[in-house]
Amino acid sequence: MFNQRTKIKTLLDGEANNQEVTVMGWVRTFRNNQFIALNDGSTNTNLQVVAELGSFDDEFLKRVTTSAALKVRGILVPSLGKGQKMELKATAIEILGDSDPEKYPLQPKKHSLEFLREIAHLRFRTNTFGSVFRVRHALAYAIHKFYNERGFLYIHTPIITGSDAEGAGEMFRVSTLPFDNPPRNEDGSINYKEDFFGRNTNLTVSGQLEGELAATAFGEIYTFGPTFRAENSNTSRHLAEFWMIEPEMAFYDIEDNMNLAESFIKYLIAYVMEHNREDLEFLAQRQADEEKQLPQDKRSDMGLIEKLEFVLKNDFERITYTEAIDILLQSPAYKKKKFQYDVSWGIDMQSEHERYLVEKHFKKPVIVRNYPKHIKAFYMRQNDDGKTVAAMDILAPGIGEIVGGSQREERMDKLVERMKEMHIPTDELWWYLDTRRFGTVPHSGFGLGFERMVQFVTGMGNIRDVIPFPRTPKTAEF
RNA sequence: UCCUCAGUAGCUCAGUUGGUUAGAGCAUCUGACUGUUAAUCAGAGGGUCACUGGUUCAAGUCCAGUCUGAGGAGCCA
Numbered sequence: 140m141f142n143q144r145t146k147i148k149t150l151l152d153g154e155a156n157n158q159e160v161t162v163m164g165w166v167r168t169f170r171n172n173q174f175i176a177l178n179d180g181s182t183n184t185n186l187q188v189v190a191e192l193g194s195f196d197d198e199f200l201k202r203v204t205t206s207a208a209l210k211v212r213g214i215l216v217p218s219l220g221k222g223q224k225m226e227l228k229a230t231a232i233e234i235l236g237d238s239d240p241e242k243y244p245l246q247p248k249k250h251s252l253e254f255l256r257e258i259a260h261l262r263f264r265t266n267t268f269g270s271v272f273r274v275r276h277a278l279a280y281a282i283h284k285f286y287n288e289r290g291f292l293y294i295h296t297p298i299i300t301g302s303d304a305e306g307a308g309e310m311f312r313v314s315t316l317p318f319d320n321p322p323r324n325e326d327g328s329i330n331y332k333e334d335f336f337g338r339n340t341n342l343t344v345s346g347q348l349e350g351e352l353a354a355t356a357f358g359e360i361y362t363f364g365p366t367f368r369a370e371n372s373n374t375s376r377h378l379a380e381f382w383m384i385e386p387e388m389a390f391y392d393i394e395d396n397m398n399l400a401e402s403f404i405k406y407l408i409a410y411v412m413e414h415n416r417e418d419l420e421f422l423a424q425r426q427a428d429e430e431k432q433l434p435q436d437k438r439s440d441m442g443l444i445e446k447l448e449f450v451l452k453n454d455f456e457r458i459t460y461t462e463a464i465d466i467l468l469q470s471p472a473y474k475k476k477k478f479q480y481d482v483s484w485g486i487d488m489q490s491e492h493e494r495y496l497v498e499k500h501f502k503k504p505v506i507v508r509n510y511p512k513h514i515k516a517f518y519m520r521q522n523d524d525g526k527t528v529a530a531m532d533i534l535a536p537g538i539g540e541i542v543g544g545s546q547r548e549e550r551m552d553k554l555v556e557r558m559k560e561m562h563i564p565t566d567e568l569w570w571y572l573d574t575r576r577f578g579t580v581p582h583s584g585f586g587l588g589f590e591r592m593v594q595f596v597t598g599m600g601n602i603r604d605v606i607p608f609p610r611t612p613k614t615a616e617f
Numbered sequence: 618u619c620c621u622c623a624g625u626a627g628c629u630c631a632g633u634u635g636g637u638u639a640g641a642g643c644a645u646c647u648g649a650c651u652g653u654u655a656a657u658c659a660g661a662g663g664g665u666c667a668c669u670g671g672u673u674c675a676a677g678u679c680c681a682g683u684c685u686g687a688g689g690a691g692c693c694a
Contacts, residue, residue: 171653185654192651205644222654244627246644247655253686254628308693345694370692371618383694479690490690543694588694601687612618613685 144210148181155217155225162186162227163210163235165264168247169203174220177209177227183266183421187218187226195232206243206264208236252604259608259617267425270418271605274411275593281410282363282384282589285403291359291386296346298365301338302567309369310341311379342367347584348518348571350387351547354582355574361386363589371612375601376539376591380610387584393520393529393546396583397506400533400542401455403587404504408447411596419444419596426598439537440502443598446536449503456505460527463507466500467492487514490539497534504541505534517561519545521553531585538595544585551575 144163164179164186173192176185188211190200203209213229220226244258245265255262262268283293299313315335316322322333331339346362353360362385369379386399411419423443430438441449458466467473467482472495480489497505508531509522519528533542548554554575558565565572593605603609608617 168655170656171651173651174653174656176654187654189652218652220652220654241645242627243645246628248628248643249655250628256686366694368693372692373618373687374690374692375688377693381694538694540694586694591694 144179146181147177147179147184147186150186150215150225150227151182151184155215158215159212159230160215160227161210161212162188163208166203166205166207166209166238168205169200172200175203175209175211175229177211178264178269180263180269182417183269184417187220187223188213188229188232189226190229190232194229199232199234202234202237203232204238204240204243205247206238206245206261207234208238209233210235252601256603256609263607266421268604270415270421270425271593271597271599272607273418274415274422274597275605277411277415278407278589278593278596279363281407282361284410285406286359286361286386289359291361291388292353292357294346294350294353294357294360294362295364296343296349296362296385298343299336299340300343301336301340302348308344310344311367311369313340313342344368345383345586346385347387347586348568350385350584351571351574351582354387354389354584355578355580358390359386359388373612375603376594378590378602378606378609378611381602381606382589384587384589385584387582389580389582391546391583392581393508393531393583396544396546396585397457397508397531400531400544400585400587401506404533404542404592405451407592408451408596412444412447412451419447422597422599429600446598447596453503455533456501456503458505458507459509460507460511461509463488463492463496463505466496470495470500472499485511485513493534493539497536497539502536504536507532507534512557515545517557517563518547518554520548521557529583535591535595538591540588541591541595542585542587544583546581546583549575549579549581551579 143161145160147162147164150160150162162177162179164177167176167178167185169175173190175188175190177188178185188209190203210233211227211229212231213227215225216228218224218226245261250265252267255265255268263272286293316329316333322330324330331337334340343366345366346364350360350362362383364382365380366383367380368377370377386403388395388399391399426439426443439446461484464482464484464486467478472478473482478489478491478495480486480491482492496507497503508529509527510530510532511526512519512521512528515528515530519530521528529546531542531544532540535541548557551572554572555565558568590602590605593599594602597605599605603611
C-alpha cells in the first residue's frame with residue numbers, strides 16, 4: 140500500500156507529539172536550504188519540513204524546487220522557529236515528481252487573477268484558488284445536505300434536450316451530422332431526421348420543465364447540474380457552462396417559495412461559516428487587500444465575513460415590483476437624473492436600478508416579486524390583477540440576480556392561452572402540459588446560480604475565478 | 618454584440634515631444650551565508666516591444682486593421 144500519509148490539516152489541528160508521520164505534498168518554497176514549506180491542498184497553511192544541514196546530499200536538495208512533489212517521513216516536533224507551532228524534522232525525503240524551476244510559472248509572490256486564468260491547470264496550487272475550491276466543494280455538499288434533510292429528491296434532468304422552447308437563451312446544438320454537407324430536405328432546410336436522435340437537439344438551458352414533472356409525483360425535488368447558454372456574454376458574472384440548482388415543489392405558493400429560497404441561501408452561508416472558517420478568513424484578507432487599490436467609494440462597506448454574518452442575521456427585504464419602481468421614482472438618484480435608463484412601471488429593471496435597490500437603498504439582499512407578465516416567462520402564474528405574474532427574483536449585493544423563480548401556472552386554460560400569446564409551441568410541450576391535465580396542483584420553484592453563490596460567499600469579483608475551467612466566448616482551454 | 622481601456626523579459630510594470638545598444642523589482646541560474654517565514658547578500662543570463670500592413674531618414678512610441686485580455690452595458694443564473 141502506497142498511501143499511508145497523514146493530511147497536513149490533520150497534523151496542524153493536533154499537537155506536536157514527537158511521533159513519526161509521513162506526509163505527501165507539493166513544495167511551496169524552500170528557504171535557507173533547510174526549510175521546506177509543504178502544501179497538500181488540505182489547508183492553506185503549509186507544513187514546515189526541516190531538512191537539517193548536513194543530513195541530506197546537496198545535489199539531492201537542489202531537486203527540492205517549487206512545486207516538486209515530495210514524500211516526507213519525519214518526527215513531528217514543536218517548532219524551534221517562530222512562525223509555526225510545529226514542524227516536521229525529516230528523516231527521509233523522497234522526490235515523487237521533479238518540477239523544473241526554469242519552466243514552472245508560479246512564484247512565491249502575488250500573481251494577477253488574469254494571469255492565473257491562463258494557467259488554470261496550475262492555479263489550484265495557489266492559496267486563493269485553494270480556498271475558493273474548498274469553499275465551492277463545501278457549498279456543493281451543503282446543497283445536498285439541505286435538501287436531503289428536508290425530504291427533497293435529487294433528480295437528474297437531461298443534459299441533451301429535444302425541446303428548444305425553454306426560452307432561457309441561445310442554445311448549443313448537439314448533432315452528429317457533417318456540418319460541411321448535412322442532409323437536406325427538398326426545401327433546402329437541414330433534415331434532422333437523419334441526425335443521431337432523429338430530431339434537432341440542444342444542450343439544456345434549464346432542467347425546470349423536467350423538474351416540474353418529477354415534482355408532481357414526488358412533491359419536492361431539486362436538480363443540481365450543468366447548464367449551457369450560447370449567449371455572447373462577456374461579463375464577470377456570465378459563463379457559457381455553469382451549474383444551477385433548481386428546486387421544484389408541489390403544494391408551494393410564491394410565499395412558500397420565497398421562504399425556501401431565503402432559508403436555503405442562509406443555510407449555505409452558515410455551513411461554510413462553520414466548516415471553512417480559515418478559508419473565509421484568507422479570502423476576506425485577499426478581498427481587503429485588493430480593495431486597498433480602489434478609491435474609497437468603490438470599496439465594500441463591510442468585510443467579507445461581516446457581510447456574510449449580516450446576511451445570516453437579517454431578513455431579506457421583500458417588496459413587490461410595483462414598490463420597487465416607486466422607490467426608484469422617489470430616489471435622489473432618479474431625481475438627479477443619475478440613471479442612464481428611464482424608470483416607469485413596466486420596464487425590465489436595468490442593472491443600475493437593481494444595484495441601487497440592493498446596494499444603496501436597502502443594503503441587503505432583496506426579493507422582488509410580482510413582475511409585469513410581459514417581461515417574464517410563459518410558465519409563471521398569472522396574478523388576479525391581469526398585469527403581473529407570481530415571479531420572484533433575489534438580488535444580492537455585488538452580484539445582482541442570484542435567484543430567479545416563480546409560482547408556476549397550474550391552470551391549463553391560462554397556461555395554454557399564455558403560450559399562444561408568446562408563440563410557444565404547445566404541441567412540442569405536450570408532456571409538460573400533461574401535468575396540468577392529470578392532477579394539476581399549485582407548485583413553485585426557482586433556480587440558484589451556483590457560481591454566483593460561490594462568488595457571493597468567497598468575494599471573488601469574476602465568475603471565471605470560481606469555476607475550475609471556465610467556458611466563455613472564445614475560451615474553452617483545458 | 619456594443620462602449621471604454623490595455624497588450625514591452627517567466628511575472629508585475631517604467632519607457633519623455635518619434636532619435637544611439639529597450640530598463641527596474643521579483644523569479645531563474647552561479648557563488649556566499651545558514652533557524653528561515655514571499656530568507657538575505659553579490660554576480661550572471663533572459664526581449665519577434667501581441668500580430669499584419671502603412672507613414673517616416675528613423676517606430677516600443679504615430680496611423681489602419683486583426684487577435685487577446687480587463688471593466689461596463691445588453692442577455693441572464
